[in-house]
Amino acid sequence: MAMTIDADLCTAxxxxxxxxxxxxxxxxxxxxxxxxxxxxxxxxxxxLPQCLNVCTADCITPLD
Known part of the structure; x- marks a missing residue:
């Protein structure tokens, strides 16, 4: 499994x-x-995925 970033929610x-x-x-x-x-x-x-720990925009989720 992998994580993905929702570009619409990401604040870059x-x-x-x-x-x-x-x-x-x-x-x-x-x-x-x-x-x-x-x-x-x-x-x-x-x-846990480290990207989840630091993402304040909650735009990172598991890839379906």
Whole structure:
């Protein structure tokens, strides 16, 4: 499973990018996105995805 960012809710604060242990979060044309192939939901490193811990816009959710 992987996480995803809802671009309509994201404020582009950038807080999520540096906490991602797999470097799955990056920007494209000023919008943040998560590479689903690289995202591990921090499994094996943290109890919860670190992006969820820092996102104040609540725009990050599990990918369906």
């Amino acid at each position: 604060c950038g807080d999520c990018e540096p906490v991602c242990p797999t470097n799955a979060i990056s920007t494209r044309k000023g919008l943040y996105f998560i590479n689903a192939e690289a995202c591990t939901e921090c499994e094996g490193e943290f109890d």
